[in-house]
Amino acid sequence: MQRRDFLKAVGAASLAPGAIDDAAADTATSPAATVLYDDHVVALDHVGPDSKRAAGALWIRKRDLPRVNGFALKPQGACRADLCIPIPKEMVRGDYLNLTAFAKKAGQLVVADAEARVWSFGEMQALGGGLSSSRMAPDVTVPDRLGRPVHLAGFRGKKALVVTWASW
Amino acid sequence: MAQDTGGEAAAGKWYDAAKATFTTLVDTLHSVSSAFQLINVPMGIWIDEDGRVVRPAEPAWTSTRTSVYGGKALDTEGEEYVAALRDWVTNGDRSPYVLSDEEFARRVKPRSPAEMEAEATFKLAVWFQQSGRPELAAKYFERAQTLNPDDWNYHRQEWSFTGDADKKWLEKFKGFDKEYYPKLQLKKGG
Numbered sequence: 024m025q026r027r028d029f030l031k032a033v034g035a036a037s038l039a040p041g042a043i044d045d046a047a048a049d050t051a052t053s054p055a056a057t058v059l060y061d062d063h064v065v066a067l068d069h070v071g072p073d074s075k076r077a078a079g080a081l082w083i084r085k086r087d088l089p090r091v092n093g094f095a096l097k098p099q100g101a102c103r104a105d106l107c108i109p110i111p112k113e114m115v116r117g118d119y120l121n122l123t124a125f126a127k128k129a130g131q132l133v134v135a136d137a138e139a140r141v142w143s144f145g146e147m148q149a150l151g152g153g154l155s156s157s158r159m160a161p162d163v164t165v166p167d168r169l170g171r172p173v174h175l176a177g178f179r180g181k182k183a184l185v186v187t188w189a190s191w
Numbered sequence: 192m193a194q195d196t197g198g199e200a201a202a203g204k205w206y207d208a209a210k211a212t213f214t215t216l217v218d219t220l221h222s223v224s225s226a227f228q229l230i231n232v233p234m235g236i237w238i239d240e241d242g243r244v245v246r247p248a249e250p251a252w253t254s255t256r257t258s259v260y261g262g263k264a265l266d267t268e269g270e271e272y273v274a275a276l277r278d279w280v281t282n283g284d285r286s287p288y289v290l291s292d293e294e295f296a297r298r299v300k301p302r303s304p305a306e307m308e309a310e311a312t313f314k315l316a317v318w319f320q321q322s323g324r325p326e327l328a329a330k331y332f333e334r335a336q337t338l339n340p341d342d343w344n345y346h347r348q349e350w351s352f353t354g355d356a357d358k359k360w361l362e363k364f365k366g367f368d369k370e371y372y373p374k375l376q377l378k379k380g381g
Contacts, residue, residue: 049317059314059315061221061222062216062226064220064318067283096373107225132304132307132311133311134308134312134331135316136315136319136327136331137309139324141318141319142325143311143312143314143315143336144286144311145311146225146302146310152242152300153302154226154227155225155301155302157298158292159242160227160236160242160244161226161227163226164222165192165216165218165223166218166219167214167216167217168199168206175241179241180240182237182280183237184235184236184238184276185227185235185236186220186251187223187224187233187235187251188193188205188233189230189232189344189347190193190195191195191201191351191356
């Protein structure tokens with residue numbers, strides 16, 4: 024059973040196509056690692072060998088960094104918008120970057136189930152600490168009832184009332 | 192915005208019954224609660240045309256009443272909330288219900304390390320629930336609840352899967368020593 028079909032079968036039908044990075048979604052086997060980051064889920068088909076041994080450490084391919092957290096590697100470090108975080112050499116091994124070490128450097132908590140190969144990342148303090156430090160609404164993407172992604176920023180130009188509720 | 196890990200299967204019939212004409216979203220990952228520091232439902236957030244948060248999370252009821260559960264009162268203040276909302280829609284920045292920067296900063300605090308860990312842990316729990324691994328979900332739901340016991344979403348979402356939700360809710364509600372819904376602070380000019 025392909026991964027997306029599996030998720031739909033267990034009731035995750037409203038995960039928008041854009042909410043799951045599809046690099047590994049159509050493979051017949053489980054991804055090497057799954058990253059839960061902000062409002063999206065990234066399936067990684069390649070991780071560094073340490074990720075399979077050391078509890079919690081996650082080494083990802085450098086080229087996967089942008090789709091995980093929006094950062095890109097440049098000579099001055101890992102950069103996203105106006106922020107660049109220097110990368111010490113021990114955080115890099117060939118084509119791989121230690122994502123969990125990077126998170127720690129950026130003030131970001133990580134909770135991992137290494138056996139299940141799932142890493143969940145919290146708020147990144149280096150980006151400003153969320154709503155407590157800026158009145159600008161975070162640009163969250165949430166699927167509609169048909170699974171189509173809706174960006175909160177898409178409501179600019181209008182007043183928006185966001186109301187959360189639940190069936191429970 | 193349904194905060195429902197169960198997805199359309201859980202939330203859809205309620206949207207249908209409401210005959211909703213507004214944008215209807217199903218937030219299985221609780222992303223909005225995470226981004227805006229919401230710990231219960233229903234909660235409302237006002238955002239202006241420039242993407243600025245005018246009023247952060249507060250109870251968003253439409254009716255005013257007092258209900259009693261297990262001998263303990265639960266108040267909703269919907270009429271006042273809706274009146275304030277209408278004023279803002281009409282008057283925009285001139286509305287007295289637009290919070291000052293100082294008041295906003297007073298109401299929205301940085302998350303503590305335990306709260307941040309709870310958030311990341313809850314996401315893990317939701318993931319395992321959606322992936323058909325309830326035993327792992329239960330482990331991480333419990334951990335999130337321990338790290339941030341005041342977050343009702345963490346509890347209520349899990350109870351929706353484990354059963355006896357009403358009983359468990361009542362037990363926690365009766366023993367909860369804080370306000371279940373914070374009182375609205377609609378002081379003009381605040």
